[in-house]
Amino acid sequence: MTKNIKLNMSRRIRRTPYTNRVEEHGVSDFTVVNHMLLPKGFKNSVEEDYWHLSKEVQIWDVSCQRQVQISGPDAAALIQKLTPRSIKTMETGKCFYIPMLNENAGMINDPVLLKLDDDMFWVSIADSDILLWAKGYALGLNLDVNIEEPDVYPLAIQGPKSEDLLVSIFGEEIKKIKFFNFRVVDFEGTKQVIARSGYSKQDGFEIYFKVHEKYFDKVEMGEKLWDTIWEAGKKFNISPGCPNLIDRIEGGLMSYGNDFTGENNPLECNLEKYCKDDVSHDFIGKQALSKIKNEGIKQKMMGIIFDGDPCPSIGQPLQVLSKDNKKIGQITSGIFSPRIKKNIGLSMILKEYWNVGESVFIQTLDGGKRNGTITSLPFPD
Amino acid sequence: MTKNIKLNMSRRIRRTPYTNRVEEHGVSDFTVVNHMLLPKGFKNSVEEDYWHLSKEVQIWDVSCQRQVQISGPDAAALIQKLTPRSIKTMETGKCFYIPMLNENAGMINDPVLLKLDDDMFWVSIADSDILLWAKGYALGLNLDVNIEEPDVYPLAIQGPKSEDLLVSIFGEEIKKIKFFNFRVVDFEGTKQVIARSGYSKQDGFEIYFKVHEKYFDKVEMGEKLWDTIWEAGKKFNISPGCPNLIDRIEGGLMSYGNDFTGENNPLECNLEKYCKDDVSHDFIGKQALSKIKNEGIKQKMMGIIFDGDPCPSIGQPLQVLSKDNKKIGQITSGIFSPRIKKNIGLSMILKEYWNVGESVFIQTLDGGKRNGTITSLPFPD
Numbered sequence: 001m002t003k004n005i006k007l008n009m010s011r012r013i014r015r016t017p018y019t020n021r022v023e024e025h026g027v028s029d030f031t032v033v034n035h036m037l038l039p040k041g042f043k044n045s046v047e048e049d050y051w052h053l054s055k056e057v058q059i060w061d062v063s064c065q066r067q068v069q070i071s072g073p074d075a076a077a078l079i080q081k082l083t084p085r086s087i088k089t090m091e092t093g094k095c096f097y098i099p100m101l102n103e104n105a106g107m108i109n110d111p112v113l114l115k116l117d118d119d120m121f122w123v124s125i126a127d128s129d130i131l132l133w134a135k136g137y138a139l140g141l142n143l144d145v146n147i148e149e150p151d152v153y154p155l156a157i158q159g160p161k162s163e164d165l166l167v168s169i170f171g172e173e174i175k176k177i178k179f180f181n182f183r184v185v186d187f188e189g190t191k192q193v194i195a196r197s198g199y200s201k202q203d204g205f206e207i208y209f210k211v212h213e214k215y216f217d218k219v220e221m222g223e224k225l226w227d228t229i230w231e232a233g234k235k236f237n238i239s240p241g242c243p244n245l246i247d248r249i250e251g252g253l254m255s256y257g258n259d260f261t262g263e264n265n266p267l268e269c270n271l272e273k274y275c276k277d278d279v280s281h282d283f284i285g286k287q288a289l290s291k292i293k294n295e296g297i298k299q300k301m302m303g304i305i306f307d308g309d310p311c312p313s314i315g316q317p318l319q320v321l322s323k324d325n326k327k328i329g330q331i332t333s334g335i336f337s338p339r340i341k342k343n344i345g346l347s348m349i350l351k352e353y354w355n356v357g358e359s360v361f362i363q364t365l366d367g368g369k370r371n372g373t374i375t376s377l378p379f380p381d
Numbered sequence: 382m383t384k385n386i387k388l389n390m391s392r393r394i395r396r397t398p399y400t401n402r403v404e405e406h407g408v409s410d411f412t413v414v415n416h417m418l419l420p421k422g423f424k425n426s427v428e429e430d431y432w433h434l435s436k437e438v439q440i441w442d443v444s445c446q447r448q449v450q451i452s453g454p455d456a457a458a459l460i461q462k463l464t465p466r467s468i469k470t471m472e473t474g475k476c477f478y479i480p481m482l483n484e485n486a487g488m489i490n491d492p493v494l495l496k497l498d499d500d501m502f503w504v505s506i507a508d509s510d511i512l513l514w515a516k517g518y519a520l521g522l523n524l525d526v527n528i529e530e531p532d533v534y535p536l537a538i539q540g541p542k543s544e545d546l547l548v549s550i551f552g553e554e555i556k557k558i559k560f561f562n563f564r565v566v567d568f569e570g571t572k573q574v575i576a577r578s579g580y581s582k583q584d585g586f587e588i589y590f591k592v593h594e595k596y597f598d599k600v601e602m603g604e605k606l607w608d609t610i611w612e613a614g615k616k617f618n619i620s621p622g623c624p625n626l627i628d629r630i631e632g633g634l635m636s637y638g639n640d641f642t643g644e645n646n647p648l649e650c651n652l653e654k655y656c657k658d659d660v661s662h663d664f665i666g667k668q669a670l671s672k673i674k675n676e677g678i679k680q681k682m683m684g685i686i687f688d689g690d691p692c693p694s695i696g697q698p699l700q701v702l703s704k705d706n707k708k709i710g711q712i713t714s715g716i717f718s719p720r721i722k723k724n725i726g727l728s729m730i731l732k733e734y735w736n737v738g739e740s741v742f743i744q745t746l747d748g749g750k751r752n753g754t755i756t757s758l759p760f761p762d
Contacts, residue, residue: 006410007388008421011698011713012508012638013412029387031394032413035508035638040389103520108513127393127416129510132489133517139484139665140521257393257416284520317392332392 013037016063017153017209017222021230025240033064033127039242047338049239050246053202057161058241059229062199062206063153068111068123068131074143075119080281082134083113084266084289085274088281090115095180095195098123099266099274100130101285105292106262107269108133110254112197114182114208122208124154126256137284151213153222157229158204161236166205168232170194177205187225190216199243201251201378245335249344252303252377259301259332259346265289267297268348270377299329302349303379306362306372310336311343319363320347320372328353331362337379343370344379394418397444398534398590398603402611406621414445414508420623428719430620431627434583438542439622440610443580443587444534449492449504449512455524456500461662463515464494465647465670466655469662471496476561476576479504480647480655481511482666486673487643488650489514491635493578495563495589503589505535507637518665532594534603538610539585542617547575547586550613558586568606571597580624582632582759626716630725633684633758640682640713640727646670648678649729651758680710683730684760687743687753691717692724700744701728701753709734712743718760724751725760 007013007030014036016022028041039061044052052058070078080087083098090096092115100109109130114122123130135147157166166174170185174194177183182195190211198204211221230238254260260269266289267275275289304320311318311334320329334345343362353360358374388394388411395417397403409422420442423430433439451459461468464479471477473496481490490511495503504511516528538547547555551566555575558564563576571592579585592602611619635641641650647670648656656670685701692699692715701710715726724743734741739755 005388005390005408007386008410008412009386010412010636010639012636015697027386029389031389031391102516129513132510132514135483136514136517136519137521138517140518140523142521255391255393258391316396 007032016061017218018061018063018155018226020219021223021226022061022240027240034066034125034129036064036066038062038064039240041242042240044239046245046335049241050244050338052239053159053200053241053244053247055160056237056239057157057159057165057233058239059226059233060156060158060241060243062156062243064127065124065154065206066131067150067152067208068125068134069121069148069150070123070134070145071120072145073119074138074145075121078134078138078143078145079113079121079123081137081283083274084283084286086276086281087113087115092117093181093183095182095197097180097274099269099271100133101266101283101289102262103285103288105265105285105288107256107260107264107266108262110256110269114193114195116193122150122152124208128256150210151218152208152210153218155207155209155225155229156198156204157207158198158200158241159202162202162204165229165233165236165238166194169228174205182208187228188221190221199253200247201253202247245333246337249333249335249346250337250339250379252346252379254301254346255333260348264348265292265297267292268300270301297351299348299350300354301346301377302329302354303375303377304331304334304345304347304360304362304372305340305375305379306343306345306370308343308370311364311370316365318345318365320349321361321363321369322353323359323361325361328360340379346377349374388413397442398599399442399444399536399607401600402604402607403442403621408621415447415506415510417445417447419443419445420621422623423621425620427626427716430622431625431719433620434540434581434622434625434628436541437618437620438538438540438546438614439620440607440614441537441539441622441624443537443624446505446535446587447512448531448533448589449506449515450502450529450531451504451515451526452501453526454500455519455526456502459515459519459524459526460494460502460504462518462664464655465664465667467657467662468494468496473498474562474564476563476578478561478655480650480652481514482647482664482670483643484666484669486646486666486669488637488641488645488647489643491637491650491652495574495576497574503531503533505589509637531591532599533589533591534599536588536590536606536610537579537585538588539579539581539622540583543583543585546610546614546617546619550609551575555586563589569602571602580634581628582634583628626714627718630714630716630727631718631720631760633727633760635682635727636714641729645729646673646678648673649681651682678732680729680731681735682727682758683710683735684756684758685710685712685715685726685728685741685743685753686721686756686760687724687726687751689724689751692745692751697746699726699746701730702742702744702750703734704740704742706742709741721760727758730755
């Protein structure tokens with residue numbers, strides 16, 4: 001129904017330094033993340049983009065992964081309060097995935113933390129205003145920190161040829177960047193952070209492109225970066241892309257706001273490894289999380305494989321029913337996998353139905369029913 | 382360029398209890414506010430909707446005006462910390478427009494506050510996560526408050542016939558509701574808050590439709606409310622609508638994220654009446670605001686009238702130049718006014734150019750120049 005609705009453009013839905021380029025490449029649709037445009041498709045189908053991503057290299061405008069820069073004497077102490085994951089042993093140059101909880105242990109974001117220095121961090125956020133959260137909390141505690149959104153516009157280079165492409169531009173040093181580490185490279189006289197990371201299950205990098213808008217035109221410099229990568233990428237068969245729904249679901253990569261919200265705790269999201277029992281530090285939601293651990297969770301994120309024609313996802317979750325027609329979950333992200341040759345989806349599932357191989361029904365939006373099976377995540381190869 | 386781009390739907394971009402109805406009425410485009418769909422157009426043009434709004438009555442899905450419910454013993458104290466406007470004399474049943482500032486006196490939202498009781502408030506927010514801001518701050522200060530987003534989905538009834546329409550449904554009591562006051566009425570056995578307010582310069586009401594999702598199906602009840610109003614509205618020539626860009630700009634109603642951002646202080650936004658010098662209470666940004674007052678502001682929001690063909694607004698501000706081609710502002714919201722028969726826009730303007738009647742140039746996106754004039758707000762009748 002809501003498939004061909006236009007997005008009304010306004011200044012509030014912020015453009016990025018790459019939006020002109022993305023438009024020139026024929027972007028077909030956008031979504032909005034952190035008050036900023038995120039491309040969601042180009043000329044090819046999601047399936048064509050999926051195959052291309054798995055074999056070649058793509059350039060993605062992920063500027064909407066806004067950075068919350070936390071610096072100053074109390075920076076590390078504040079960050080430690082904002083997540084159950086310990087950052088005690090975190091070294092400069094590392095990226096940490098850090099769930100963030102509210103006082104009820106509900107998930108309010110699942111950002112990647114970059115440690116730039118002992119007193120300087122970037123929090124690369126999903127879609128909620130963590131700038132306001134961190135700032136409000138720091139003001140209340142009267143901490144000695146500075147919190148701002150710097151002029152950083154991440155550009156992702158994803159796919160198996162991404163290393164070769166970036167080596168051809170930035171040199172052999174790129175090869176030394178391990179997964180979830182970053183290095184600082186030079187681009188046109190500016191220092192740029194490049195991390196080995198990205199929202200796909202392929203190899204890839206994220207360039208945390210930063211210019212100080214006082215000295216540089218961000219669009220001019222951003223387009224220079226885009227064009228440099230695009231030109232060098234031609235021999236690697238580069239194409240414009242964006243987070244790919246098939247790749248993401250197959251890889252079991254969750255999306256904040258889609259697959260989990262503030263109503264969910266990190267244990268339901270399979271994030272217990274970031275919430276260890278022996279955590280010695282204090283953090284927001286600690287007491288609530290401890291209570292949830294003791295009582296045990298009632299549902300958690302599982303994979304679903306189901307039959308039938310390709311089942312489009314248009315923003316309304318499909319219900320998951322047990323064989324005796326009890327509602328046991330809802331598919332919050334779903335799509336047809338051309339590799340598995342079935343529909344796949346992510347769903348919180350009630351505890352009694354966690355067995356891999358459990359048979360279920362999926363209720364489609366037109367009221368029909370399809371046969372499905374519970375599986376583990378990521379989806380089996 | 383970016384005029385026919387689709388909005389990619391997902392669960393993260395939340396539907397409202399009225400989205401089905403809005404789709405049935407042929408919504409043409411949406412925007413996203415507070416992670417929720419806001420309709421931005423139907424079958425008629427913005428101009429047709431403008432004339433209709435000025436003469437008849439419209440029903441708007443403004444569910445995206447999310448409520449931040451702050452309750453508990455410290456609720457009033459917390460709210461007072463969040464705004465320069467004093468709420469000391471505020472009575473239950475009142476609505477207050479309250480600018481919210483960060484520590485630098487930058488605007489982070491401009492919500493409407495509803496006082497439901499001495500220890501119970503709703504903050505009806507523009508597009509930023511004030512839930513996180515208020516909660517973070519309260520946690521840091523260890524205040525005794527409860528902060529949540531209740532199941533409230535505002536529905537606006539706007540236009541000169543809105544009073545007659547609502548009287549026909551809820552009775553004569555509607556007439557007693559003064560501007561920026563609310564009353565509680567009964568609907569299908571539930572209590573509903575109706576305020577005389579709305580994001581237009583016409584008369585109008587906002588129904589803060591609330592159901593507890595535990596006991597009611599919000600879509601079913603929401604559609605019942607919509608249908609009740611729609612049926613009763615037929616004899617008043619009701620049509621589906623949304624905040625109208627012509628009406629809004631003519632009325633000088635600013636939009637957070639469009640016309641001002643965290644980079645702007647409330648004085649630049651003509652909000653000095655909510656920031657009185659004799660303010661005795663403490664609030665976030667007080668010190669910074671005081672400094673700005675002493676130094677004086679360098680720019681403020683003015684109206685611009687300019688010549689030429691209807692000048693579409695597609696999300697990229699048009700530059701305002703002085704007669705000697707100095708950059709003195711940018712039009713952040715602009716459209717052709719069929720009443721004034723010229724283009725009109727809102728722009729922060731440098732201090733030396735605040736004289737009403739000052740001649741300026743407007744630079745269009747294709748590089749052309751048009752003659753314009755500075756004017757006061759709201760635009761003169």
